[in-house]
Amino acid sequence: MKIPKMFFSLIGFLMLIPIYQGCVEQVDAEFDLQSDIIFVDGYVLTEPGTSSVTISKSTFQNQTTYQVVNVLNASVQIENINTGEIIEFIEDVSGIYGCPSNFAASTGEEWKLYVELEDGRRIESNSQIVTSPVLIDSVHAVYSPEIEFNTQFDRLVPGHRLSIDWQDPANEENFQLWKYRTFEPLFVCKTCQRGVLRNGECEPTGLNWGPDYYSYVCIPDCWQINIGKELPIFNDRLEDGEMITEREIAILPMYQKPSILVEVQQFSLDESAYEYFKVVNSQVSQSGGLNAPPPAALLGNLFNPNDASDLILGNFTAAGISTKRLFIDRSQITEYAITSPDPIILENCPTCPTSYPCMESFTRTGIKPNGWP
C-alpha cells in the first residue's frame, strides 16, 4: 500500500488542527451522606437585633431523602466573658435563634456561645472577641457589556462589577468577610402552571388547551431579594493601613433589565473566623477548574464539652459590621438582558384574580428598601 505522493503535496504543510475539546459538564452526583451531623452558624454582631444562631441537623426523610432541618427547642445563650452577662436567644418561626431586638455587641467584648439541645447534648464555642467594625467608604458598580463568560449561556454576558472602598486601619491585622444581596422589582408574585389562582392557591384547570400558565401581578409593589452566593474574604497582610479602593466584591450579571439595589455588608473578623470562612469560600467559589482546592470539612471553634470526639461543624463568629447600599440604574443600558421574562398572561374574566400579595420572606419584601429612589 503505497500512499500517492500527490496526497502529501496537496496538504503540504497544512496540519490538521485539533480544537480544544475539554469541558465541564453536569453529571449525576454521588454522595456518602450521613445523618445526625450538627452544624451551627452563629453570629454576635455590632448592629442591633442582627445577632443570630442557626442550628441544623442532617437527616434522612423516609430513610432515603437527605434533608437538613433546623434543630428546635434548644437552649441557646451567649455569655459576655468579661461581665458575666447572659443573653438568651429566642427561637423564631423559622427555627432560627435570634437575639433581643435591642441587643448589639460592642467592640472588644468577649462572648461565648452555649447550646443545649433537647436531648441534652451540649455545644460550646471558644470565646470570641468582637472586632472593631471597619466602615465601608463607598460602593461602586461599573458596567461592562462583556463582564464575564457565562458557561450556562455559552457566551459573554453584560453586567456590573461591584466593588467597595475603605480605609484599612494601620498597624493591626484586619480580616474581612463580605455578604451582599440585591433587591430587584418583582412584577409577578404568583404563577399557576396549568392552573388558576383560587383562594390563594393554584388549582389545576384540568384543561389541555389555553395558556400554559396564568400570571398574578404583585400588588402592592414587591422586591425580590437575591442573596449573593459567594462569600468573598480579605486580609490586609499586603495592604496594611492603606486606603483600599475599588476592591471587587462580586460580578452582577444583568439577568433582567430593571434597575436593582445592592446591599453590601462588611464583617470585620478575627483570624480564626477568617480561616473558617476561607474554607467556606474555597468550597463555594473555587471548587471548579483543573486545580481546584481539595474538599475540606467546616470545622470552626465549636465542641461538645462532654465528648471531645463529638464532631460539631460550623462556627460562632463575633464581628463588627458595616453596611452600605447602592442603587444601580440600568435604564440607560442598551444591551439586552441575559434572559427575557416570560410574558404576563392574566386570566380573562372580570371576576378572576389578577394579583397576588408580596409575601414577606427573606427572599421577598413589600417594604420599599432603603436606598430605592
Add this chain to the structure above:
Amino acid sequence: MIIQRYFFLICSVLAAINVQSQINELTVEVRDNTASTLMEFANIFIVQCSCGGTTERAGIFKINLEENEYSIITSMIGYENDTTTIFLNEKKLIKVKLSPTGYLLENITVTGEQSKDNINRTVMGVQRLSSEKMRLLPTAAGEVDVLSSLSMLAGVGSAGEASNGLSVRGGSLDQNLVLMDYAPIFNPTHLFGLFSIFTPEAVGSVDLYRSNMPSRYGGRISSVVDVKVKDPNAEQLNLSGGIGFASTRFSLETPIIKNKLTILASTRFFYNDFLFSAIDELKNTKANFIDGTIKLKYLPNEKNSFFFTGFFSNDFYQLDISSKINSITSSSNQYDYTTINGTLNWLHTIGTKASIRTTLVNSDYSPKILFPQEGNNNVITYESRIQYRSLQSEFAKEINVNWKYLTGIQIDQTILSPGALLPGTAEGIEEKKLANENGLELSSFANVDWVPSEKVSLSLGLRYTRFILLGAYEEAQYDGLESEEIVSINSFSKGEVVKTYGGLEPRFGARWKIAASTSIKGSYSLTRQYLQNIYNSTTPLPTSRWKTSDKYITPQVGQTYSLGIYQNLKNDNVSISLEGYYRSIENVLDFKSGADFFLEKFIEKDVVQGKGKTYGLEFSFAKPKGKINGWFNYTWSKSLRKFEAIELKNRINNNNWFNSDFDRPHVFNGTINIEYNEFNTFSFNFIYQTGKPYTIPNAIFAVNSVAVPIYLERNNSRLPDYHRLDFSWRIHNITTKKQKRWKGDWIVTVYNLYGRNNAYNKYFKAKQAGGLTNVTQGALGAYQVSIFNSALVSLTYSFKFQ
C-alpha cells in the same frame, strides 16, 4: 567512613580471589555508512553468549568475553543488520558500518535493549527508552514525549492528561528525581502537563529506575528518570526537525573542529495560540512555550572528554479569567515559568578500564504568576525560585569481567526562594518576600557489581547523605504539639546550622539465573528525600511551593523491597516477567483541611506528616521483534496513607489508612507496532486504569443560605475508570530515494481514538445562587471536568538531512 573502608576492603578481597584468565576485551564501533557518523544506541547481540547491549557515547560498545569464536549482530531501526564473525583471542576492535534502508524494518527492537538484558541484569526495575523507541509511540502531539512514553511502562501512571509529572509505583509526583544530563528538572512539563519539557530532537535515551536505584542517585524516594541528551557525534552537518500541531522543531548537529569539537543545538517552540482568537471563550487566552538544548563535545585528547549541556525552557500562558489570590484581584492572570540548566561534564579515562567523571551542575527554576493591572501597564508579580548547584565526582573501575565498582562524592546546594510578591507601581500593596531556605547536602557513594558465578550476580551499593539547613533562618516555637500559636521565634544567622539530618542508604540487588532464559531477582533500597513539593490543589501546579526539611518538616524516608521472576521464551523473541514490590514511607506530607500556602512564612502550620505504603504486582509481556511487535503490562497495586493527629480538626480520615491520590488498583497498558511494509508503520497504545480517588460530600448545609458541601473524609470514592486508545501511522521516507541525504516522515496521530470522555476531576457546587430554603441533596450539582472528550488528530512532518 569506617563502614565504607570495610566495604571496600571486603570488595577488594573478593575481587582478588575471583580473577579469571583468558578474558579479552571486545570493542565494537558502529557508524552510519552514508554519513560516517558514529551511532549511539545501536543494538549489539552476540550469539554465542546470548549477551550484548547498546552502543553508548561515540558509538562504542565494550564487553569482556572468554576466548572463543563469536558472531556479532549489529542492528538499528532504519538500517540493515550487520553480522560479523571473529575469533576473540586478544583485545579486539571491530568497526561496523550500517547502511540505511527504508526496506528492512522487520528487525526493529522496540525495547532498545538486547534480548537477554532483562534476564542478566542485576538491577531490578530499570527500563531504558531510546529516542527511536519513543518515536514509535503515539502521543497527543505526534512527537517524542518522554513522560507520555514512560507512562506506557509497568508501574508508571499519571494523574490524567493534565498531570504535571508521573506517579511511579503509587508515589507522588515530587518523589521522582528527573534529571537531564545530571541537572534536575523541577517542572518537567509544558502546558500544565500536556507535553514533556524535553526538546524532542535532543533526547538520546531515558532510563527509569523505579525499584533499586543505583547509589549514585539520591534525594527522591520513588524513582529516578534519567534523561540523557544525545551526544553530538556528527562528522558533517546534520539537520533535522519537524512541523506539526504541537510545535515546530529544529535541530542541528555539526563538527566545529574536526574530530575535536562538535555541537548539537536543538529547539522547539509552540506559538499556535493565535488559533484561540477564533474561539470566543478563548479569545484573550495565550499559550506559548519554547525549549532549547545545546550540547558541546570537546575531545582534546584520547584521555579526556568534555561535555557541556545547556537547557532553556520557558512557558507563558494568559488565562482570561478574573482571579483573586489573597487580596490581589486581576481581570486576567499570566503564568511564566523558566528553567535554565547547565551541566559541565569531564570524563577522564585511566587506561582502558578506569575513569573519573566530574560534573558541575547549575539548575535554576523560576515560576511566576503575573497579575496585569487594568488601566495601566503595571504588573504585580508573585515569584519563587529554586537555585540548585552540584559538584559530583565519581571513579569507576572494571577490575575484570566479573567485578566493577564505582565510588564518588556529591555536594549539592539548594537555595529556595519560597515566594515573593512584587507590586511594581501598584498603590496600596506592600512588597513581601519570604526568606530564602539554604540547604546543603553532602553525599558519598559506592557501588560494586559482582558476578560470583554464572548463575548469580550482585549489585551492592551504599550511599551516605548528610543534609544541613543553614541560616539565615527563622524557626517558630509553638505552644504545644499541635498548636498553631507561636510563642517565640528562634533566629539563626547566615551560615549557622539550623538543623541536620542524614544516614546510610543501602542499596542491594541480586540476580539468580535459574535457567538459560530464566532468572529471579530481588532488591532493597533505602532513600531519603530532603526537598518536597507541597500543594493543596487537585494536582501540583508548576507554581506549587517547594520546601526543604527543617525542624518540623522531617525528611521522607522510603524503603523499597522488590522480588521478581523473568523469563524469555521462543528463542528470546518473547519475554515475560512478574515483579512484586512493597514500599514503606515515613514522614510523607499532606496538607491540612483548608491549608493556604500563599506567602505563608511558617508552612508547618498547614501540613501534616504521616506514613505511606505502596505495594503491588506487575506482570509484563514483551515481543520486541518481528513485523508485529510490542508489549503490555498489567499492574495490581495499592497506595495508602495514614496520619496521626490528636486534635479533631487536624485529623485526616480519623487517623485511619486511606487511599492516596495516586492509588490505582488496576492498570493495564500496551503498545503494538505493525510494520506493514517498508513505508508504513502503524502503532496502537491502549491504557486502562482504575479511576483515581476523589472526595464526595458527607453532608450538605447552608451557609448564608447557599448550599455548601461538607467533606469529612478524603478520597472516599473514585472517578470513573480511565481508558484510552491511541493510534499513529508513520509513513517513512516516502518522497526520497535510497541513499538520498534528505529523509522525511509523516506521522498521523489520533489520540483518544474512540473519544472517551475521561474524567479529570469532579466537584460539587450549589445549583442555586442563594436564598436556599430547603437543603436536600438536590441543592448541589456535581460537575465533571475533562481535558479531552473527543479524538485529537494531528499531523506531523519530520525530516532529517545529513
